């Protein structure tokens with residue numbers, strides 16, 4: 001399976017600014033990308049990193065640079081032929097097993113929803129389907145599949161549902177992560193903070 005992995009290389013992970021400075025956000029984003037690429041390869045996928053600018057860190061996969069907005073860049077990849085998968089680069093908990101299940105699930109469009117309304121991963125087998133990212137994109141993709149006459153199937157997976165957008169997402173990385181991204185967060189001094197309510201994170205040092 002051809003697997004497109006979008007990567008915003010210009011100013012990655014701006015919503016993590018409360019805990020990480022610019023260089024750290026770049027470094028952490030690359031750690032997550034490397035974990036995702038390993039998981040894609042171990043699941044039998046052939047990854048292509050779709051970046052909005054050249055990467056300054058070595059990556060063990062081919063890179064296509066396309067500086068158009070995310071949706072346009074991904075739709076251009078879909079136009080190159082199906083089946084194709086799109087797996088976001090910030091899925092710090094992704095495992096080969098979870099991706100294998102995604103890739104093997106039958107359907108014209110198979111989606112792994114993100115917590116909070118996004119679409120963390122997709123398999124597209126229908127030539128008339130196109131993406132529209134940002135906002136509650138899972139709802140948009142459900143509608144777009146319907147309009148294209150494509151079946152739409154969602155996979156239920158914690159490991160694919162967690163994308164690291166905001167500091168609170170570090171909770172799941174600390175609790176369930178295993179790879180470079182997990183190690184990066186621990187080394188940065190980010191720790192769980194238990195209180196009366198929901199568990200949060202705190203950074204012990206900067």
Ligand SMILES: Nc1nc2c(ncn2[C@@H]2O[C@H](COP(=O)(O)OP(=O)(O)OP(=O)(O)O)[C@@H](O)[C@H]2O)c(=O)[nH]1
Pocket residue numbers: 005006007008009011012013014015016050051052066068069070073088089090165
């Ligand atoms: N090719 C490409 N990938 C992008 C672009 N923007 C985001 N991505 C990637 O798309 C996925 C989802 O990104 P988001 O979480 O929406 O945005 P982000 O840029 O990572 O983070 P924020 O700056 O906090 O919004 C991640 O894998 C990003 O690396 C873009 O403009 N072009």
Ligand SMILES: C[C@H](OP(=O)(O)O)C(=O)O
Pocket residue numbers: 070114117118119120132133134135136137138163165
């Ligand atoms: C790309 C976008 O990601 P989010 O901003 O929801 O993390 C989406 O899944 O539509």
